[in-house]
Amino acid sequence: MTKVDVQYVDNYGETVSGVPKPGETRIAIYQTNVSAIDMVESQLDELAKRVGLLRTMSYISNTTGGHVKFHEEYGYIPILIGNDNRPVLLLRLVEILDGLIDYEMLQSELPTLSLSQIDGAIQFIRKLSQINSRGIDLDDLEDEEDMQDDELMVALRASLANQEIARVLFDDNRTR
Numbered sequence: 001m002t003k004v005d006v007q008y009v010d011n012y013g014e015t016v017s018g019v020p021k022p023g024e025t026r027i028a029i030y031q032t033n034v035s036a037i038d039m040v041e042s043q044l045d046e047l048a049k050r051v052g053l054l055r056t057m058s059y060i061s062n063t064t065g066g067h068v069k070f071h072e073e074y075g076y077i078p079i080l081i082g083n084d085n086r087p088v089l090l091l092r093l094v095e096i097l098d099g100l101i102d103y104e105m106l107q108s109e110l111p112t113l114s115l116s117q118i119d120g121a122i123q124f125i126r127k128l129s130q131i132n133s134r135g136i137d138l139d140d141l142e143d144e145e146d147m148q149d150d151e152l153m154v155a156l157r158a159s160l161a162n163q164e165i166a167r168v169l170f171d172d173n174r175t176r
Contacts, residue, residue: 046135053131077132090129091138098122 054076061068061078068090070076078090106118130138 050135057128057131075132075136077136077138078129089138091126094122094126094129098126 054070057068057078058070061070067080068078069081069087070078071087074087079087080090080093082088101122103115103118107113107115110118130136
């Protein structure tokens with residue numbers, strides 16, 4: 001049940017709230033649903049954060065050549081426009097780069113970093129590449145689709161059963 005704050009003007013023109021006494025006449029001047037206001041304020045705060053982040057990302061794009069775009073029709077997800085005028089998710093480019101990375105070579109260049117730290121940095125870049133105004137996590141959507149792919153699930157089960165993992169990172173509790 002939500003808390004409702006009702007305010008009234010009493011017989012003397014004073015603003016009061018609460019339950020009227022017997023015989024007392026009050027005229028409601030406004031009624032607010034406190035939890036609804038809190039909810040709207042929370043949503044506005046979240047929207048302000050997203051707009052601020054989108055502005056920052058747009059600024060960064062503009063200062064680096066303006067190649068990364070944020071179009072409304074794609075939910076402001078960072079995209080590149082191919083020479084065929086079709087959008088390519090920045091996330092797709094990051095995924096390809098992640099697949100091309102030789103983690104051992106990278107660690108030899110940065111020997112003070114662990115594989116977990118390097119992977120965490122890549123995952124951070126991955127998350128940046130999918131920021132959008134709707135708060136959609138593309139990795140979560142992809143995971144949901146993967147869970148429906150019977151062929152992939154069979155391959156994963158077989159791989160786990162045989163302990164054959166294509167790329168093993170020390171910390172598998174990373175956030176994608």
